[in-house]
Amino acid sequence: KAGVTQTPRYLIKTRGQQVTLSCSPISGHRSVSWYQQTPGQGLQFLFEYFSETQRNKGNFPGRFSGRQFSNSRSEMNVSTLELGDSALYLCASSPGPNTGELFFGEGSRLTVL
């Protein structure tokens, strides 16, 4: 079974730009969660999608948004980028929502200049 795939793996943006990250879950997994990882804050929950619906959202500003498609693939978008948005963005899939048993992708490393 293929694992969780995230694209792009690395990207560099400048302040004020926007970015879209993509995640393909493990086949058959219908839940996708997104996390922001930074050295100081660890893994912080962004949001979780299940059956194209956002089930819950972490404590991030409205500049962070996401969506899930009918094939369970998910995208997250960050608008009006700030320097502090530089981080590793990890996507994780699971068979169902709110299980805690997550399978992570390799992540998308975003650098904002």
Next chain:
Amino acid sequence: GENVEQHPSTLSVQEGDSAVIKCTYSDSASNYFPWYKQELGKRPQLIIDSRSNVGEKKDQRIAVTLNKTAKHFSLHITETQPEDSAVYFCAAIHSGGGADGLTFGKGTHLIIQP
């Protein structure tokens, strides 16, 4: 929402010795406590978990304990080896209910000294 505290942030032990990482959580509704290991430059991976109806669980050299009354849970690694060097994250969730997602501790960087 849930809050998970993890200690220590860095732990250095001699190869062959034991390592213990401790976590506390705040939401009494949490009932599932997974542990993730993240090696340098790699993705976090689930290594072991505990559920609220199980006080202790063991898998070869690693074991987890849970004290629901005190809202504490711990990871124990015995006979540490170089490949145990990684960052370990504890987490908590109200599995099957709630709407907070999986909450992680800030991680423990485990260093195995040869």
